[in-house]
Structures are given as structure tokens and as C-alpha cells.
Amino acid sequence: MNERKVGCECHRSPDLAAGEFYGDVVSRHASPQFVLSEIRHAHGRELPTHAHQAAYFSLLVEGRYAETYDGRRHEYDPLTVWWHRPGVVHHDEVGQDGGRFFNVELTQEGADTLAEAGPSRRDFHEQGTRVVWFTCRLLHELRHWQPCSTLVVENLVLEMTGCALRYPEQPVSPQPAWLGLVVQKLHDEPDRRHFTSALAREAGVHPVHLASVFRRIHRQTIGEYLRVLRVRQAANLLRRADMPLAQAAVMLGFADQAHFTRIFGDVVGMTPSAFRRLLRPRHTGCRIPNA
Structure with missing residues (x-):
């Protein structure tokens, strides 16, 4: 964009x-x-x-x-x-x-x-x-x-x-520079298996402090944030590539196809297979079920 x-x-x-x-x-x-x-x-x-x-x-x-x-x-x-x-x-x-x-x-x-x-x-x-x-x-x-x-x-x-409502503005806590580095790492490597202790060590803070500040700023855990990133990556992959779902699951960092299907369904509301079919080109005929 x-x-x-x-x-x-x-x-x-x-x-x-x-x-x-x-x-x-x-x-x-x-x-x-x-x-x-x-x-x-x-x-x-x-x-x-x-x-x-x-x-x-x-x-x-x-x-x-x-x-x-x-x-x-x-x-x-x-x-x-x-x-x-x-x-x-x-x-x-x-x-x-x-x-x-x-x-x-x-x-x-x-x-x-x-x-x-x-x-x-x-x-x-x-x-x-x-x-x-x-x-x-x-x-x-x-x-x-x-x-x-x-x-x-x-x-x-x-x-x-x-989602179109304008809610009253809440005071926004400033994001520490070290947290920005953690977030960037998650975006750069969403398919990797991350550990809070390793992320905290790279950021130079205690794991408890990282977990607490991350939730306060992003209103979700690091794992939940990473899950959404992986699903977004999966959606774009399913749109472009026609690979087996088991292969896609491994490439995206999920444990297996069942894990991929469950997480994708929780976030998107449909299975990866249904989502892939949704984005495939359709015939041009005009079909208006209820005008």
C-alpha cells in the first residue's frame, strides 16, 4: 500500500x-x-x-x-x-x-x-x-x-x-526504543520460533518486563501478536501460491497442517482451503441472488 x-x-x-x-x-x-x-x-x-x-x-x-x-x-x-x-x-x-x-x-x-x-x-x-x-x-x-x-x-x-466507530481517545503510552526492536524482529521473522527470554536478552531487558510492557502497549501477548502476523502472512501466501497446506504450514512456522488450520480458522473465521477458494478467479457471468 x-x-x-x-x-x-x-x-x-x-x-x-x-x-x-x-x-x-x-x-x-x-x-x-x-x-x-x-x-x-x-x-x-x-x-x-x-x-x-x-x-x-x-x-x-x-x-x-x-x-x-x-x-x-x-x-x-x-x-x-x-x-x-x-x-x-x-x-x-x-x-x-x-x-x-x-x-x-x-x-x-x-x-x-x-x-x-x-x-x-x-x-x-x-x-x-x-x-x-x-x-x-x-x-x-x-x-x-x-x-x-x-x-x-x-x-x-x-x-x-x-470497526468504523471512533472510540474516545485513550492516553497512548510511549513505546520504548527497545520494544520497537522486538516488534521489528517479529515482523521480519514471523515464521521463526521465538522465545520471550531470547527476545528480552536481545532487547536488554528482563523477560517479565518485556511481557508486561508488550501487553500494555499492544494489548495482547507476544504469542498472540505473532499468531496474527503468521495468519496475515498465510493469507498472502494462499492468495499467490498453490502449494499443499501441509507445506505451507511448515513454511509459516506452524507445528503441522492441523495446527495451521485451527489457528487460521480462529483468526479469519474459515479454513485455509475455504479462504483459498474465496480468492480464486471466478467466471464473469452476472449472478444476483437477491437484488
Whole structure:
């Protein structure tokens, strides 16, 4: 993900209503509070400057994508989710090979529900966080719709909407320089087997102090933090490579395929096999189960 300051003087198109998109809608489900839409662009294109009437989350499933808003250009990789409030004017570019997207839009009723919960955050984009896994699970549910899916999706959307809330700011404890070195090591070597004592020795602090400060700053243990890093690495590997899951498990530092499957399922909400199928290219036919 890259971003840089730019200027844009493109013709402004009318605002798009909920469920309206540039691109082919492959599948859709609408409810009183939200609209789920899977969208496909068969080839690269530059879209007119526009805004959406509804607040929405968007997941880049496949391809390359860039958008410009508030004078800044953002370039997204697959498995990036972004959130926009209603009326944000943006200018989009789909990569030369096209792309696939999944959008979760809030209707007026859904927006009212969010407003009752509290003020929403400004526009943001994230990778490897809870909002990404929520969005992937919603796409999986849309593609495998069953009678119970309505309730499942309703709860997932409500949980995901909570990620758009702006919570009261809490005092942020400054991160010691030595802790930054520990975190960088975890990011550089997520597939290694780390020990708190060894990390503390390299940082020059006592293991008890490391464990305590790490939880205070990151609100989770070192092991939990590393688990999320491995799952994020696994998601990107499954997107790019078609290797046996047992081999992927060993490469990513899991004990075996069963351990990999259990941890991945705990974090993402589906098995690695289901996640891999979710990201594979689909046929272009338009299938709208519930418009």
C-alpha cells in the first residue's frame, strides 16, 4: 500500500446510490440495513470522479487498485479493506488486468444504527486486521447463501460496523526504543520460533518486563501478536501460491497442517482451503441472488 499527494481535476459524476457501481455486479444481497455486492472489472480502467450516497467498506479481492481523495493518492494491494463515509469524493483507477471487489454498504437504517452507537472514524484503509477477516467471511457467506445466512451476515455486519466507530481517545503510552526492536524482529521473522527470554536478552531487558510492557502497549501477548502476523502472512501466501497446506504450514512456522488450520480458522473465521477458494478467479457471468 502506497500513498502520495496528488492533484485531480476530473469531471465529477453524480453520486452513486446504494448498490450502484462502475463495473459488473456478479452477486448481491440486500437487507434493510446493508447491501452486499461482489463487483468485477474485466480490464483496467480509470473511473470518473464520483461519490457514494452510502457509507461503505470495500475489499480488494484481486488485482490492483488506486484511489485519490482529499488530495492524496492511495495504492492498494489485494486483501486491503477501506472505509468511506457518505459523500467522500474520489477518483479511482483499476489496474490493467482488471480486478474484483466486495462492497458492504450501509443503508439509511444501517447508518442510523451506526450513528446510535457513536461517531464514526474518518476514512481509513487496513490490511491484516479484524475488519479484513470480517469482510472475507461476508463474501464467503454471500457466495454460499443458505437459509441461516441472513442472521449470520447481520451479526458479521454489525461487528464489522463496530470497526468504523471512533472510540474516545485513550492516553497512548510511549513505546520504548527497545520494544520497537522486538516488534521489528517479529515482523521480519514471523515464521521463526521465538522465545520471550531470547527476545528480552536481545532487547536488554528482563523477560517479565518485556511481557508486561508488550501487553500494555499492544494489548495482547507476544504469542498472540505473532499468531496474527503468521495468519496475515498465510493469507498472502494462499492468495499467490498453490502449494499443499501441509507445506505451507511448515513454511509459516506452524507445528503441522492441523495446527495451521485451527489457528487460521480462529483468526479469519474459515479454513485455509475455504479462504483459498474465496480468492480464486471466478467466471464473469452476472449472478444476483437477491437484488
